[in-house]
Amino acid sequence: MTTPDKGRTDRSPWNRLLAVPIILPLLPFLFNFDEPRLLGFPGFYWLQLSFIAVGVLCTTVVYRMTRRGR
Numbered sequence: 001m002t003t004p005d006k007g008r009t010d011r012s013p014w015n016r017l018l019a020v021p022i023i024l025p026l027l028p029f030l031f032n033f034d035e036p037r038l039l040g041f042p043g044f045y046w047l048q049l050s051f052i053a054v055g056v057l058c059t060t061v062v063y064r065m066t067r068r069g070r
Contacts, residue, residue: 021055
């Protein structure tokens with residue numbers, strides 16, 4: 001049985017960056033459009049794919065900045 005580390009804390013300012021991919025898709029003025037079209041697809045779909053990229057980027061940055069040295 002292991003004892004929890006008393007000095008460990010998950011409260012890092014970098015964790016606030018994880019709110020960006022949650023809040024960004026909730027802003028309708030960002031994707032309330034049909035033009036411009038790229039390869040025939042409306043901008044809405046391309047923006048949704050960019051939201052995925054932003055989420056991956058934010059998660060990667062937070063992971064790298066908050067991981068502990070081994």
